[in-house]
């Protein structure tokens with residue numbers, strides 16, 4: 001067993017504080033990773049604050065993990081000591097259901113095991129990336145190709161694949177008009193990836209405040225949704241709209257922006273149920289769908305794609321003593337575009 005430095009939330013309301021947690025011994029098919037960077041995802045905050053259901057405290061969150069293999073078990077054949085690797089939102093799944101067999105572990109019919117807030121196969125609660133080391137089954141460890149620095153790679157493990165998966169599934173590419181709602185941690189990756197796939201990319205943001213950034217990151221167009229003219233001007237335009245905003249939007253208005261057979265995909269999780277009129281779907285055979293992260297094969301594909309296209313997240317690297325401040329800024333949407341913790345500062 002290994003005692004490692006971490007930052008934990010002691011309760012739903014108290015600030016995070018430095019602590020020590022124990023990582024299990026490396027099993028035959030497991031890998032010990034020395035974490036170098038951990039991205040801060042809004043899900044970390046929702047979870048730690050008990051907004052997505054009850055949690056056991058203290059909790060160590062973090063599911064955008066990038067680091068280096070420090071030790072491998074005797075039967076490990078996919079990774080070697082010194083490899084640059086990452087871990088995302090899952091550390092295991094049943095591996096037997098149809099979803100798992102199809103590389104869709106995120107949709108495991110028996111429930112995948114979350115990187116934090118879950119219960120591992122050893123019966124112990126899982127603890128995430130706000131720590132210096134983690135032990136993970138080799139099958140849930142991704143290779144981070146040379147060509148992406150580890151700090152900008154970390155957010156790809158959640159934010160990156162959350163956008164890559166729907167863009168890939170609904171065939172974003174040349175000739176396709178794609179809109180991304182919201183230019184935050186998720187949205188900025190959507191713009192970069194959809195642009196690299198060859199799609200015509202439009203950002204739909206509340207205001208034009210980040211327009212310059214959006215165009216620099218690869219958007220072809222940028223519209224303010226606070227302007228009612230936007231909805232008239234763009235009516236029937238998009239093949240695919242990916243909504244990264246967790247607030248409840250007027251979905252009927254956005255459905256009206258879809259072309260025939262267009263799809264609007266939810267990747268955020270608004271607090272309240274969503275409502276949509278049948279007459280927003282019927283004309284134009286429009287679809288409303290949802291998408292959750294990506295499977296392990298697709299996550300690897302995404303990392304390889306990002307390396308090939310020189311894509312990483314736009315990050316602000318922080319030391320551990322700035323985590324609480326960073327959380328407040330994430331809640332206030334005051335980050336361009338992802339905080340990443342330098343885990344060497346954890347203790």
Ligand SMILES: [Zn+2]
Nearest residue numbers: 041043158159
């Ligand atoms: Zn996340």
Ligand SMILES: [Zn+2]
Nearest residue numbers: 094097100108
């Ligand atoms: Zn399964």
